[in-house]
Amino acid sequence: MSVDEAAALEVSPQELMTINAARELRDGQVCLVGVGPPNAAANLARRLQAPDCVLVYESGAIGAQPVRLPLSIGDDDLADTALELVSVPEMFNYWIGGGRIDVGFLGAAQIDPHANLNTTVIGGYEAPKVRLPGAGGAPEIAACAGSVIVIARHSPRVFVERLDFVTSLAHKRAQTVVITDLGVLRPGADAELELVAVHPDVEPADVQEATGWELRIADPLERTEAPSEHEVRELRDLRASAGR
Amino acid sequence: MDLREAISEHVNDGMTVALEGFTHLIPFAAGHELIRQGRRELTLVRMTPDLIYDQLIGMGCARKLIFSYGGNPGVGSLHRFRDAVEHGWPQPLEIVEHSHAGLANAYAAGAADLPFAVLRGYAGTDLATHNELVSFVDCPFTGESLSAVRAVTPDVTIVHAQRADRHGNVQLWGLAGVQKEAVLAASAAIVTVEEVVDELEARPHSVILPAFTIAAVCHVPGGAHPSYAAGYSTRDNDFYSAWDDISRDRDRFLEWMREHVLEGAEVPA
Numbered sequence: 001m002s003v004d005e006a007a008a009l010e011v012s013p014q015e016l017m018t019i020n021a022a023r024e025l026r027d028g029q030v031c032l033v034g035v036g037p038p039n040a041a042a043n044l045a046r047r048l049q050a051p052d053c054v055l056v057y058e059s060g061a062i063g064a065q066p067v068r069l070p071l072s073i074g075d076d077d078l079a080d081t082a083l084e085l086v087s088v089p090e091m092f093n094y095w096i097g098g099g100r101i102d103v104g105f106l107g108a109a110q111i112d113p114h115a116n117l118n119t120t121v122i123g124g125y126e127a128p129k130v131r132l133p134g135a136g137g138a139p140e141i142a143a144c145a146g147s148v149i150v151i152a153r154h155s156p157r158v159f160v161e162r163l164d165f166v167t168s169l170a171h172k173r174a175q176t177v178v179i180t181d182l183g184v185l186r187p188g189a190d191a192e193l194e195l196v197a198v199h200p201d202v203e204p205a206d207v208q209e210a211t212g213w214e215l216r217i218a219d220p221l222e223r224t225e226a227p228s229e230h231e232v233r234e235l236r237d238l239r240a241s242a243g244r
Numbered sequence: 245m246d247l248r249e250a251i252s253e254h255v256n257d258g259m260t261v262a263l264e265g266f267t268h269l270i271p272f273a274a275g276h277e278l279i280r281q282g283r284r285e286l287t288l289v290r291m292t293p294d295l296i297y298d299q300l301i302g303m304g305c306a307r308k309l310i311f312s313y314g315g316n317p318g319v320g321s322l323h324r325f326r327d328a329v330e331h332g333w334p335q336p337l338e339i340v341e342h343s344h345a346g347l348a349n350a351y352a353a354g355a356a357d358l359p360f361a362v363l364r365g366y367a368g369t370d371l372a373t374h375n376e377l378v379s380f381v382d383c384p385f386t387g388e389s390l391s392a393v394r395a396v397t398p399d400v401t402i403v404h405a406q407r408a409d410r411h412g413n414v415q416l417w418g419l420a421g422v423q424k425e426a427v428l429a430a431s432a433a434i435v436t437v438e439e440v441v442d443e444l445e446a447r448p449h450s451v452i453l454p455a456f457t458i459a460a461v462c463h464v465p466g467g468a469h470p471s472y473a474a475g476y477s478t479r480d481n482d483f484y485s486a487w488d489d490i491s492r493d494r495d496r497f498l499e500w501m502r503e504h505v506l507e508g509a510e511v512p513a
Contacts, residue, residue, distance in 0.1 A: 035318045058344060059266050060419045071481040072317035074267020076472055079418045085449040088266050088291065088422045089352045092345035097364060120341075125374055131329040133315030133322075135343040136292075140365045169368040 011227050013153065013181035015235055016199055018044060019227045021105070021151050021179045022235075029102040030054045032141055035073055037151045038105030040238065043069055047234045056101060058137040060086045069242035096140050104145030106138050108152050110163050113192050113213050115150060115170040115178060117142065118163040125165060135167050142168040147175035154180035154210040161213040182207045184224065188216055197222040247467075250434050250460035251277045254400050258307075262289040262351075262398040262430065263296060265471060266421030267317060267479070271404040272296050273467035274436050276505045279303045289398055291347050291422060292317070295470065295487050298324040299505070301337060302497055308338040310377075310396065312347040319484055323491040333494065340375055346393045350377070351422050353395035354429025366391035401430035404468045405453070406475055408437045409444050412455035417447045418474030424451050433457060436464035438476045 011019070014037065021041035025031060027050040033042040043066065046053050055064045059074035063083030070078055079085055086095065095101065109132050110118035119138060123129030142148055148170070152158050170176055170191070178185040183198040194216040195207055200223065208215050255261060255278060263271050275296040278286075287308040290297055295316065300306055302324030314325050328337035342350065349361035362381065366372045367389065372380070377394040403423045405416035414435050416423065427433040435453065440463050444452070455461075470480035470487075490500050 035315075039318070059268070060421065071319070071484065072267050072479065074317070074419050074479070075481070076268075076418075076474060076478045079268065079474060085419055087420050087424065087451075088344065089348040089425055092348050093363070097345065120370070125370070128330060131314075131326045133313050134311065134341050135369075135371060136313035136315075137344045139343045139369055139371065140345040140363075143365050143367075166368065166370045 009227070009229055009232055011232055015232065016227065017151050017153075017179050017181050018235060019231045020184065020199070020224055021149055022048060024149050024177060024179070025050045025053055025103060028052050028054070030056060030100060032056045032058065032096065032101045032104040032145060033073070034058070034105055034107065034137065036107055038107065038149070039073070040069060040235070041151065042105065043238055044231075044235050047238065048231065056095065058088070058091055058096070060088055060091050062086065062095065067241070069238050071242060092137070092140060096137065096144050099144055101141070101145040103147050103149060104141035105149050105151065106141060106168065108150060108158070110158055110160050111150060111152055111178065112160060112163050115176045115187060115193055116163060116166055117150065117168040117170075118165045120165040120167045122164055138168040142174070143171050145174060147177070150176065150178045152178065152180055154182040154207065156210060156212040159211040159213070182210060192216060194218050195221065197224050199224050200226045245460045245462050247274060247277050247436060247462040247464055248281075250462050251281055254432050254434055254459055255283060257283055258285045259399040260287040260289060262396070262401045262426050264290060264401060264403050264421060264423050264426040265468065266291060266419060268419040268421065268471060269404045269416060269423070269468050269473055270294055270296055270471035271402050271436055271467060272469060272471060273464045274402045274404070274434065275300055278305060279501070279505055289396055291344055293322060293325055295322070295484065298322040298487075298491055299501065301325055301328050302334065302491070303501060304334040306337060308340065310340045310342070310347070312342045312344045316484060316487060319488050323488070324497060327494070340377060341371065342375065342378070342393065343371060346378065346391070347396070348422050348425070350393045350396040351425035351429050353393070354397040355425045358395060360392045360394050362390050362392055364390060396429055398426070398430040400432050400434060401426045402434045402436070403427060404436045404464075404473065406438050406473050407444060408435065408440050408461045410440065410442060412458060412461045413444060414453040414458060414461060415444045415447070415450055416453075417450040420449065420451045424453065427453055427457055432459040434460045434462065436462045436467040438465050438467070438473050439463075
C-alpha cells in the first residue's frame with residue numbers, strides 16, 4: 001500500500017462507529033432506521049454484507065431502497081423507493097408495536113450501565129442546561145425491537161452512572177449492543193454493560209477513562225478488525241451522495 | 245377560499261392548533277399566515293415541531309407545545325424551541341411531551357371520539373412522570389398494565405395536500421403521516437393544496453379527506469416549502485441545513501422572518 005492509500009484509510013471516529021455498526025446487521029433482517037449515524041450505518045450495510053436488509057423508516061416507509069443517503073427520515077427518495085407506505089399510527093401500532101422489527105438503531109446523549117438512554121434533557125427537566133429533541137420513536141423501538149444497536153461517542157459525559165432523564169428503557173428481552181468510537185459493549189449476565197471489544201490502537205484503560213462508572217471488561221477482550229479499504233470507500237461514497 | 249380569510253375566520257388567540265405533516269407535506273404557508281396575523285397564546289400540537297414551529301415559537305405565537313420530537317431532522321437542534329425552553333425567549337413555553345407512538349395514538353383516539361388510547365411503552369421511563377396526559381391502566385381481559393394517553397382534540401387542524409376537487413374533497417399521497425387522524429380529531433380543519441382539479445384520480449397510497457370533514461380548502465401552490473409535496477416538489481434539504489445558522493442567533497432569526505414572512509414575500513418553492 002502506498003503512503004497516499006494509507007492516509008486515505010485514516011478513519012474518523014464517526015466513520016469507525018458507523019462501519020462497526022453496519023457490520024452488526026445481517027442480510028434479510030428488518031431494520032428500523034433513525035436519523036443521523038444509524039441512517040448511514042444501515043445504508044452502508046446494504047452496500048456491504050446485507051443487500052437484502054429491509055429498511056423501515058418511522059415516517060411510514062417500509063422496504064425503502066434509497067439511492068442517495070437521506071438527510072431526514074421522510075426524504076422523498078425513501079417514499080419513492082419504498083415497498084409500502086403506511087401512516088404513522090399504523091407504523092407504531094402494527095409494525096413497531098406489533099413486534100415486526102428485528103433490529104432498531106438508537107442514538108443517545110446519555111447512556112447508563114444498563115443501556116437505558118436519555119435523549120430528552122441535560123440537567124433538570126424543569127430548567128434544563130440543554131434541551132434535546134426528546135423521545136421520537138425511541139421508547140417503542142427500545143421496547144419492541146428484537147435487538148437494539150446503540151451508537152454513541154465514548155465520553156464520561158455520555159456514559160454516566162445515572163441518567164438525567166430516562167427516555168428509553170433497555171428491554172430485558174432485546175439483545176443490546178453499544179458501538180462507540182473506542183469499542184463495543186454488550187450486556188453481561190445481570191444486564192450490566194461489559195466492554196467486549198476495543199478498536200485497533202485502543203487500550204481498555206482508554207475506555208475506562210471515557211466511562212463514568214467502573215467498567216466491566218470481558219476476559220478475553222476482543223479487538224475489532226480495522227475498517228477495510230472497501231468499507232471506508234463505500235461509506236465515503238454513500239456520504240458524498242447525501243444532500244444532493 | 246383565500247388562506248388569509250381561512251386563518252382569520254377559524255383560528256383565534258388561545259386556541260389549540262395542530263399543523264401536521266410528518267416531514268412530508270408540512271403546511272408552512274399556513275404557519276406563516278398565523279405569524280403574519282399575530283396569533284398569540286396558542287397551544288401548538290405537532291409530532292415533530294420542525295422548522296415551522298421553531299418559527300412560530302420564536303415569533304411569540306405559542307404558550308404551550310405538545311410534541312414528540314423537537315429536532316431539525318438530520319441537522320441537529322431547533323434553536324428557537326431550545327431558546328424558549330432554556331431561556332424563556334421570547335416568552336416561556338410550557339411543554340407536554342410524548343413519544344411518537346403516544347402522540348400518534350392520542351390523535352387516533354381523538355379521531356375516534358374516544359377519551360384515551362392504549363399502548364405499550366412509557367413504562368419505566370421518565371416521560372410518564374412529566375406528562376399528565378399519560379397514565380396506566382390494567383387490561384380488563386389479561387390484567388397486563390398498559391399505558392393510556394389522553395386523546396388530543398385540536399380546535400383547528402391545518403394540513404397541506406396535493407389536490408382538491410371543486411367540491412372540496414381533498415387527496416394526499418406519499419408519506420401520509422398522521423394527517424387523517426389529526427383532521428378527524430379536530431373541531432375544524434383547514435387544508436392548503438397544490439392544485440385544484442375537476443376530478444380526483446386514483447393514486448397508490450392515497451388518502452382522501454371528504455369535503456364534509458373540512459372547513460376550508462385554500463389553493464396555495466408550494467405551500468409546503470421547504471418541506472415538500474410528492475409529485476410536485478422535493479424536500480429542500482439545503483434550506484433545512486441553512487436554518488441551523490439562520491435560527492441560532494435571535495437577531496438574525498428576526499431579520500429573516502421580517503424579510504421572508506412578515507413582509508409578505510413567501511419563500512419561493
